[in-house]
Amino acid sequence: MADYSDSLINSLIKNVKEYPRFSKEEIEKFCWMAVHEHKHGVLPSEYDIREIDEDLYLELLQEFKSNIH
Template identity: 50%
Template sequence: MDPLIKKLSRKAIDLSGKSKKELERTCWMIVHQYKHEVMPTEYDIREIDEELYLEVLRAAKEII
């Protein structure tokens, strides 16, 4: 597994805490933070790298 994907996936898992239902949202937030260097705000519409997001989500699900 790519070290970047693994790192971002672990951050997303940590952010989601006990609520694994929030994993998709937290993966999106972590990828947003990686790309834009800040966490998204409620109405943030900046684009993210969807391919990276999907890889992070897949890896996070595998880790769990």
């Protein structure tokens, strides 16, 4: 797994929390949205199938779950 900076992870966590209708019950969805936005510069559309950085997604999700932001 790649090693991402704390500032990137913290920035993405902040973005996740600011999404409309953010819910900890759907944290996987919101982390995926943040990584998609980071990579492509826009939030995903309803049927967006562009790839994301899986390692970044997993690290963000792990950080979110381990620290219960």
